[in-house]
Amino acid sequence: MPFATILLSILRAIKFSLQDVVRNFWLSIVTIIILVLALFSVNTLLTMRVITSSAIDSIKEKVDINLYLKNESTEAEIMALKAEVSNLNQVKTVTYVSKQEALESFKDKHKNDPDVLEALRQLNKNPLTPTLVIKPKQVGNYDDLINNINRVESNIIESRNFDNPKAMLDKINGIAVKVNEAGMFVSLIFILITILVVYNSIRVAIYTHQREIKIMRLVGASNWFIRAPYIFSSLIYTLFGLILAIIVFYPFLTILQPYLETFFSGYSFNIISYFRTGFWRLFMLEFLAAGAINVFASWIAVRKYSRV
């Protein structure tokens, strides 16, 4: 078959499928709404994944162990201790914060708290001690790291702050897993409903065109040409469903963003930019996935009901 004929047949099949979508207007609307719900739930699940993984990252970022050193420690002693701690397997970095740096950081942190600043001023001396800030390589190895640091013998260590964030991370991980499971479940239900609705829409479309299909067969239309418009219809539903889902989802993200900013204070996270950055990739992936599911549903309906 020449290319021009194939192209012409494809264009005619698309035209017939657009006519079908318009003629069965309300059925098309219901199908598209179900698709929007399915895509909305999938995108909400994706958002939850992004939020939980960012929350875990932000906590990991904040996880560090402070070794408070005695005021009288000499630079040489501190550097020797720093080198010893740096050599531990579980340690990623060790940063030395001098008395003065600690004071400046403290002042900056409490710049909006006049009572604290006033108390500091009245103290008339720097109450802070030099510190070694240790970041672990992996949060999972936190217990081993603490054990190793406890084994480090040094008489310049004033105190060791070992607040274990692992419990908190485990809690967040637990919540993330549960949210994912619930989201997957809801998404799966919507995907199943979508398959059924698309299948049914195509079935009804075929029933309303039974006479047309019979005549098409009679005059020698190929099976491909008879079936193609219904397959195209399912892709048209997917495209409209996806565009509408984006239109509904964007304001939802805009509403969510201020709450996330408060939650992630001190950690740069913007869900809108996350979706904007990967917009086309996400759009294409969702179109391909939803399109494949809908084509599958309509293909089954077409195979079953187009034998007129």
Next chain:
Amino acid sequence: MIRFVNVTKIYQPDIKALNKINLHIKPGEFVSVVGQSGTGKTTMIKSLIGEEKIDEGKIIVGDWDISDIKKNEIPLLRRQIGVIFQDFKLLPKKTLYENVAFALQVCGQTPKKIRSVVPQVLKIVGLESKTDRYPHEVSGGEQQRAAIARSLVHRPKILLADEPTGNLDSINAEEIIEMLLRINKFGTTVVLVTHNREIVNRLKRRVITIENGSIVSDQAVGKYLI
């Protein structure tokens, strides 16, 4: 042109719609197939267009053995055989022009070819002045003529007419038969399946009579026997 060799078609459980049919229709013939309802006439037509698969024997159209025709070959067969029915099978929401053009559109013909062929066939059947009418706006005879026009768009060598006058009054029926004779005159083989005794007797052409799925009579210039 058409050859049936020992053709048997059984509908489950064991109804023999066609029972060892042997038949040869030459190119350019006008053949009437008569018989009571349920004797297998329509099954014959359906087997010829690949709508029914036969259980035994061979059906040859031209040089093509269609007994075991593949699904993807059926459209090609149907583009070579024109078919008309008692109920016209026109699309009510399309004009007569659109109904005829539809047959070419769905087979991938170019708009240019459609614009050239459709007016020609509508002229052949005498509907050139009613191309913009919808089926419900014309008479039964005109609807059947539009169906004939549609069946001619692929310039078929064979035209199968399954009870084409069944829904028409005698004047319109006569017109349709005249048209089929004219089409036959141009060289198209016509197979007319009918119940209409008067028409068959007046045609004075070959008549095949079927009873219980078997050919009981095949007369070169025949009459309606039953």
